[in-house]
Amino acid sequence: MTHLGYLLVGWGFTIGCGVLYSLHLVRRGRTLAARVPPTRRRWLSADER
Amino acid sequence: MTQPIAPQAADQGSADAPASTGSRATMGLGLVVLVGVVAVVLLGFFGAPEDDQQRDAVRMIFVHVPSALLTYVAFATTALGSVMWLWKRSVWWDIVAHSAAEIGVMFCGLTLVTGSIWGRPTWNTYWDWGDVRLVTTLILFLIMVGYLSVRSMGDDDATATRASIIGLIAAVNLPIVNRSVEWWFDRTLHQKSSLTDGNLEDLTLFTLVLGIVVWGLFFTWAMIHRFRIGWLERELRSGDLHEAIAARRAEALIDGHFQSGASS
Numbered sequence: 001m002t003h004l005g006y007l008l009v010g011w012g013f014t015i016g017c018g019v020l021y022s023l024h025l026v027r028r029g030r031t032l033a034a035r036v037p038p039t040r041r042r043w044l045s046a047d048e049r
Numbered sequence: 050m051t052q053p054i055a056p057q058a059a060d061q062g063s064a065d066a067p068a069s070t071g072s073r074a075t076m077g078l079g080l081v082v083l084v085g086v087v088a089v090v091l092l093g094f095f096g097a098p099e100d101d102q103q104r105d106a107v108r109m110i111f112v113h114v115p116s117a118l119l120t121y122v123a124f125a126t127t128a129l130g131s132v133m134w135l136w137k138r139s140v141w142w143d144i145v146a147h148s149a150a151e152i153g154v155m156f157c158g159l160t161l162v163t164g165s166i167w168g169r170p171t172w173n174t175y176w177d178w179g180d181v182r183l184v185t186t187l188i189l190f191l192i193m194v195g196y197l198s199v200r201s202m203g204d205d206d207a208t209a210t211r212a213s214i215i216g217l218i219a220a221v222n223l224p225i226v227n228r229s230v231e232w233w234f235d236r237t238l239h240q241k242s243s244l245t246d247g248n249l250e251d252l253t254l255f256t257l258v259l260g261i262v263v264w265g266l267f268f269t270w271a272m273i274h275r276f277r278i279g280w281l282e283r284e285l286r287s288g289d290l291h292e293a294i295a296a297r298r299a300e301a302l303i304d305g306h307f308q309s310g311a312s313s
Contacts, residue, residue, distance in 0.1 A: 001094075001105045002099070002104040002105040002106065003104065003105050003106040003170045004105070006106060006109070006166050006167070006169060006170055007094075007105065007106070007108055007109065009166055010109050010112060010113075010162070010163045010166040010167065011090070011093075011108075011109075011112055013159070013162055013163070013166075014112040014116065014159050014163060015086065015090075017155060017158075017159055018086075018267060021152075021155055021271065022079075022270075022271065022274075025070070025271060025274040025275060025278065026069065026070070026071065026274065028278055029069050029070030029071065029274055029277060029278050029281070030068070030069045030070075032070075032278060032281035032282060032285065033067065033068050033069050033070065033281060034068070035281075035285055036281050036284045036285055036288065037288070040284045040288070041067055041068075041281065041284070
């Protein structure tokens with residue numbers, strides 16, 4: 001396979017960013033959810049919708 | 050006046066309150082994305098044929114084009130949310146706009162990096178400052194980094210309004226980025242649309258479309274989580290505000306009690 005180095009860096013960077021961002025979101029969500037009272041953790045109940 | 054997000058009704062118990070921003074639906078969606086990524090990797094590396102001119106470097110198309118398309122989707126969503134914030138003062142849409150901007154910056158950064166890496170074997174350069182597609186995409190990226198910077202400066206309505214205006218300015222740049230290869234075809238190394246030019250082999254086209262679908266599902270998954278994070282952050286701030294008001298009221302009551310005691 002030609003250009004394997006470029007392909008590995010490009011694909012690796014893309015998938016790596018996706019994985020890291022996903023982990024960041026999940027961890028940030030868990031941390032925040034622990035700080036908010038359970039009765040206020042429902043996401044889809046805004047007045048103005 | 051911004052309407053606050055409604056605190057949950059007291060009759061809804063806390064036992065079933067989610068302890069994270071995930072749910073069964075997002076877990077299922079995440080699994081579909083994981084399977085999809087594996088499929089795109091296998092098809093992208095071992096299924097799709099190499100290109101006559103670019104050889105295997107063409108396999109960058111399966112990460113670069115989906116990232117670029119999702120950049121458009123994310124920033125268009127930010128623009129829509131910005132309009133709804135400016136028009137209706139909708140907190141829900143404001144959180145949507147902020148969430149899409151954050152995810153869009155990641156996609157836009159990936160587009161720039163993967164495009165640059167792809168450019169080296171095909172154009173013999175990582176970057177060309179005279180190329181309109183590259184430079185307009187970089188400008189879009191920087192505008193949206195500015196959007197996130199403004200967002201990080203405060204949580205008030207005025208900050209949301211400033212950010213919304215920046216989000217709309219970025220939206221003006223979207224068609225310029227997309228059409229730049231047509232409008233300034235003599236000032237770009239970039240090829241025209243890979244999806245519409247009809248030059249892709251069947252399996253290459255299938256893998257590309259699959260990649261776009263998988264990236265789209267990932268965008269949906271990330272939007273749900275990021276929206277819920279934005280929601281929790283607002284709930285936390287409003288909770289802190291309520292506590293501060295309650296504390297101030299308690300202080301005022303104590304002060305009033307002592308003052309009335311002293312006067313009697």
